[in-house]
Amino acid sequence: MKSLGFAVTTSHRVKPVLVEYAKQIAGELETRYVERNDRSIEALSAELGVEGMVVVKSKKVSFVSRAGEFFFHPGIAGPRINELKNGKTDQMIDAMSIKPGNSVLDCTLGLGTDAIVASYTVGNSGRVVGLENSPVIAYLVKSGLASYPVADGDTFTAMRRVEVVQADHRDYLRTLPAGSFDVIYFDPMFRLPGRRSPAINNLRALADPEPLDRETINLAVKIANKRVVVKERRGSAEFGRLGFEKIQGGRYAPVVYGVINCQGL
Ligand SMILES: C[S@@+](CC[C@H](N)C(=O)[O-])C[C@H]1O[C@@H](n2cnc3c(N)ncnc32)[C@H](O)[C@@H]1O
Structure with a gap:
């Protein structure tokens, strides 16, 4: 399987607890944590040259790319x-x-x-x-x-x-x-x-x-x-x-x- 380029960031509403969590996830996934700094996910991905970003929000962690947003839910x-x-x-x-x-x-x-x-x-x-x-x-x-x-x-x-x-x-x-x-x-x-x-x-x-x-x-x-x-x-x-x-x-x-x-x- 071809490996995918990605990094981890937070939502626009940055709280210290989210930053800590995002850093922890980046560590577990062996990738970078990047500050959001009001940038869109598209701009951030282009800047970093990655295919998408793991985005940590207060109630949800998801993967956002051009293809859309992927997050866990138990479905049917x-x-x-x-x-x-x-x-x-x-x-x-x-x-x-x-x-x-x-x-x-x-x-x-x-x-x-x-x-x-x-x-x-x-x-x-x-x-x-x-x-x-x-x-x-x-x-x-x-x-x-x-x-x-x-x-x-x-x-x-x-x-x-x-x-x-x-x-x-x-x-x-x-x-x-x-x-x-x-x-x-x-x-x-x-x-x-x-x-x-x-x-x-x-x-x-x-x-x-x-x-x-x-x-x-x-x-x-x-x-x-x-x-x-x-x-x-x-x-x-x-x-x-x-x-x-x-x-x-x-x-x-x-x-x-x-x-x-x-x-x-
Ligand atoms: C169609 S989805 C499975 C959906 C799942 N049955 C459900 O109920 O949500 C197929 C999944 O298998 C994973 N997959 C494909 N080949 C794999 C492999 N060789 N080893 C482990 N996972 C694999 C894919 O990354 C994908 O997430």
Whole structure:
């Protein structure tokens, strides 16, 4: 993944506490803190020769670039958890076939929406680890999952339980012994821009756009106890290329899930 040029600054309303926080984030992300000095983000980015800026405001930390603003929010995780509570089917959970106590490795964390829903399903006795290759996405989502206020207690605890690791899943998977997770899940960036939710499109400027490779899926199949699941567009040639024969999902849903059953392999 090509590394992205960025620095950290504050909102126009500069307070000492924000400056300290911005410096701390710059340290963690191994980049520069730059005083805002009333400059626009566009002017600041041009001056520094970077693609965007992490902007620290009193209630929000976001990444601002020409592509727009990216910040953490739980998206449709809450409504999906409510549907599950009402006994409805969630196609991703169905494809994962997970239950309380199971462990899930989400290899493409993104905004963490899918990881939150998986975390609700596996509960306190289960475990969800989310891998994210982009340092900025990993940082914003890790701190958002730990601090974003939500009213619903189940969504709140599901968010707090997700463990975020900044890593390329291709490297991380190579470190895992067989049987480390029940389910290994992938939701790569789609090849066609604009076909995803606005939230995912805002993430695009930061995200790792690489397609999955067959070697990664083969490795995941050796590690998972139960299933390897990939989310893709209905009819995508990716399923065949990656070795998925079984496809699950809603009858008319534009997005479906490729499933490899690992039991007995
Ligand atoms: C489509 S988004 C995932 C959305 C996520 N399922 C959600 O519910 O918000 C794909 C994410 O995977 C990340 N990604 C892509 N390749 C990766 C890799 N090799 N290792 C770790 N993360 C990766 C991208 O940076 C991006 O944030």
